[in-house]
Amino acid sequence: MDKFNYTPERLNVLSSGGGTQSNAIICLIHAGVLPKPDIIVMSDTMREASNVFTYQRDHIAPLCDEIGLEYVIIPKSDYATHDLSISPAHAPLPGYFTEMNGRKKTGYCSGKQPAFCSDKWKKEVIQRYLNQRYGEKYLTRRGVDMWIGISVDEAARRAKTTKGKWRRRYPLIELNITQPQSVKLVEDYGLPTPPRSLCWMCPNRSDDMWLWMRDNVPEDFERACLHEREIQKNWPHLWLTKYGVPLATAPISNGVTHG
Template sequence: MIKIKNFIPARQFKHNPNRFNVMSSGMGTQSNAIICMIHAGILPKPDVIVAADTEREASNVFEYQKKHIQPLCDEMNIPYYIVPKSQFTNVDLVQPSSGMTLAGYYSEWDGRKENGECRGKQPGYCSARWKREVIERFLNKKYGQSYLTKRGVDMWMGMSLDEPKRIKVTTGKWHRVYPLFEMMITRQMAIQFVEQYGLPTPPRSACWMCPNRRESEWLWMKENVPEDFKKACEHEKEIQKDNPHLWLTKYGVPLADAPLKSNGMDEQLDLVQFCDSGMCFV
């Protein structure tokens, strides 16, 4: 159990103030914990905090940012920008060059298993197109490419100790650093930190139509944010106009009819396989 009073991480985060430090917020659990740790003085202040708005983000994520995170950033005098994706890319559901859909939908193109579930799942590139590229273009526009190239940019990513497969070694202008991973903090510890900091349990960030959403999260949405659930059901019908083999859940039936279980998919989802590295779920 993490205790905030006199909290000393197992290892320190090595911060290079000569580079331009960007906290790349995914608006989820771990990102919120990082911002609380900055506020608590456990982490240094970055130059800026930026999040990309996919324009399909679940409404509870925005509410949490507005109510609990923005005031902390204001108090610390750190600029916090939430950047709408459509201002920095024309790419939406389909990759123009290949005609492939970008999100990692389930597919029965290769048939179904004996229990009727979809055999396939597409790789997901939406995170990179809708988040990483949007944030980089925003920063280039706001601060100038030559300034950022000269200083080099350290992008703080929210992956925690329990996500080693999502840690990538990068060099050059856009260099990724992982404060929670370096400090040996797990996702559960991040949740505890936020709660002990006096904030409500942070929601996991995800688009309302994300095919990587856990079954328990679909059920929660269905009950608590029915308007988001309805939008997801409509989205599934919309993508099926072009490709009738694509689905939002492994069951390969309309989302509203899917036999969702409260503990389904909670353990086995390997986001590395399905999410190309932007800043989702953290």
């Protein structure tokens, strides 16, 4: 395994998404493979899938408590400047499927809207919290290393900024760990298979994930169906799946990936 180059003079923050890779990083910290950061912070988007927080409470929080690592979950509503959209005149922040420019020959939506929800609901929320807690001047002087749970096979998602006040670090990439290896790492640590972190109304869910939610967390699935009906009051051309029909009746089936 490669080495993670820790910079203790900067404030080290694990920005947890609550999903597979973040959980793998926490297991590595607990095992002493990675150094202990100053704090773990997660933004509660207010739409996170129910099983994600259950997993954090039952399996991840106890690990953090054992090593005295503070894990703070921040309500998005305390720090976000926007919820679903910037204004009624703007498209929603999540990247919904759209039929604005027509449909494909298959009848599916022609594409997806760009997504800004991660920046507005997670990145900016955590930065505002840290500025408030530690002081902007202090953090600007010291600098912050934000540990992000992106693995080697997702390296294209990395932000290019590696300097300045907010510097992003990718422990799993630096350790050359993939997403499947992250899952195995958590399982080998004696924990149940970790859920993937996605909002219950996220259009990036595969059909398998929609089916799992429908069959295992029906209250989340119903919330997603209601959410779709609500967004269409202002944006009738937007949908949660590529099929461009109500989620409740969409022909979702195993093995289909959206995105």
